[in-house]
Amino acid sequence: MKTKLSFSTALLLTVPPVLWAGNAIVGRMVRDAVPPMTLNLLRWAIALLILLPLGRAALRPGSGVLANWRRYSLLGLFGIGLYNSLQYLALQSSTPINVTLVAAGMPVWMLLVGRLFFGARVRRKQIAGALLSIAGVLVVLCRGDLGQLAALRLVAGDLYMILATIAWSFYSWLLMQQRDVPGLRADWAAFLLAQVGYGVLWCAALSGAEAASAGIDVAWSWPLAAALLYVAIGPVHRRHALLGRRVMRAGPTLGSFFINLTPLFTALLSSSFLGEPPHLYHALAFLLIVGGIAVSAR
Structure with missing residues (x-):
């Protein structure tokens, strides 16, 4: 599969990491106010209500939502149910920067x-790009001091985030398969509503x-209430609308490299909202991650 990285595609691929970073900050802020599975259920229930008038094409007879229930159910499970629930569960015991750093291993x-x-097929340049990006992640993990890697310890939240990342990998590949299936793929709101409809059922089961x-x-x-509105409106609609376009345009593997920008945006947001300023090693990590994107895109 040939991938193409234009300026517009790169822009679409950059916006979701910004929104994901904000989602991690908010998820950490409200961890004592609402349990993680219930937080995810409330988030997507609100999103479902907002999407109903926008994606009403999914409710029409012949839309394929019921006929392709297995496909939409899997998309809802991996992309909405498991990934987000595990992320909020991870934020109970891990910091936003750690969570997003673990997620940066997605390539x-x-x-x-x-x-x-x-x-x-796995190409050598993809492997090289992944190694460069992971090197950038390690620079942030050890705070620019490689000697700290030996003392690095993962908490339960980091392990939950690894599971979340694996779930998102399945979601992205399933999303690529969806582009060859006739139906709602041209209407992002209807396509998202179909996923959210099934995803909310999975969220309800997990909350139960x-x-x-x-x-x-x-x-x-x-x-x-403000936090719920943010995680439902901001990262949900803009992220998934942009995500659907960028994955189908660039391919899931190349798109996953841009997700590695999330820890850097998280560091900037943490500086603004949590009083934790970025450091020089963040700039080095940024160069390594962008280098991984460039190598993979060639």
């Missing part, structure tokens, strides 16, 4: 999932399991 998982489950095991105690407040 490796994307290559592995594509090769093992979708028969995708959470309630059965630990109970649900939501500390309602205006800041929490």
